[in-house]
Amino acid sequence: MGSLGEGLRDRRRRETRREIHVVALRLAREHGFHKVTVEMISAEVGISPRTFFNYFPSKESAVVEQPPAELSPDLVARFIEGGPGRPRDVLTDLTRLLIEQLAQDPPERSEVHDVFELAHSAPTVFAALMARFDASRLTLAATVAQRMDPDTDEQVPDLIASVAMTAVRSGMERWSQDTADDRSDSPVLYVQRAVTVLEDLLAPGTHDFT
Template sequence: MTISQDTAAPPAEESLRDRKPRLTRRAIHVATVNQVHAHGLDQATIAAIAAEAGVSTRTFFNYFASKEDAVVGIAEQELDEEAIAGFLVAPSDGAELAEQVARLLHAAYLLTFNDDEVASLRRRIFAAHPSLLGRQFEKNRRLEAQVAEVVATRIRQHDLEFDSPESPEAIAEMIVLVCSAPLRAAARQLAERDDAGAEAGEDPAVFDRSIRLFLDVMKGPAA
């Protein structure tokens, strides 16, 4: 199976300036997944990947440091600027904050090429090359760190107060760790349902159920 380059729907109100880099980055990622799946990690070449993506090898390296990073989809910035802006101005009630952080994480993961066909081939590549899982974990860690920076900014901008004497950065990191639970739970449910496994966030209905359970648990047991 070879993935076509035009299956990803563009974000709403995306500017031409933002759309071109996104499509180029995705084209390189898809071409890398296709080439590595077809020929193996060692045999797939940057030149063949660039040719399939319709870019130069120089352009490849403008987006990814290596073909391993291109398979995983590692980028310097995983978060959508519009999503960040909306999160920073949202109301700051405690329960709402937890859900908003969980959904910001979800949106960030959905921007990392998790459509069905790409995710399916990428899972097969990870199974054949377990060393790539370390890069996937690093990507997830970096994404969570970026979300934590945004949460810390919101804590400062809204003067949110917590009983803990820890810094906003430490508090934000803990919030992100806690609020990643719905995404992880949804991924586990999908993996158990699908013999091939699943990427976190692929099924919005599963994630929404996970969010509802998370918020219910956060309330504590009924009196």
């Protein structure tokens, strides 16, 4: 199968994955998370439970699917082309990559809100959400390692990815709660704000936030 066919198959997979997530979240909202089963979700999507498990290991993971679920290959390629640099610059480029991804493919605020709310009400959903963020961290750390000098202390890519994911998590959560602010239908400003706070937090001698 050529690359065109691959592209189509990938797109269909992504659409199915997205639909499972949307249905799982809606059913959890309507019936309460504990009453929802993989069978209910599968029936509503029109797939078998077996197919469901090709996409997600559990109903928890279907519910917490969170952007940036997948990074655009173009953005990743551009990031890696940036080449080895000071860790600080790599971190700046990585947060820029994540923010561009969020801008290209913005999540729905109500959806993110519901996911965080479910996570706070059901410990297994909370655990799945944290695992999801952590899986993103590991993927990002591998991407960062690809770009950096092979001699770099291997802890550095992990910490760069952790700080970037902290900014995304914190910014997304804040955005999802800030229902009073209807001006912004994108989490981008919130994630940028978290990046600024983090930079000022660790930079010596800058202004404080008190």
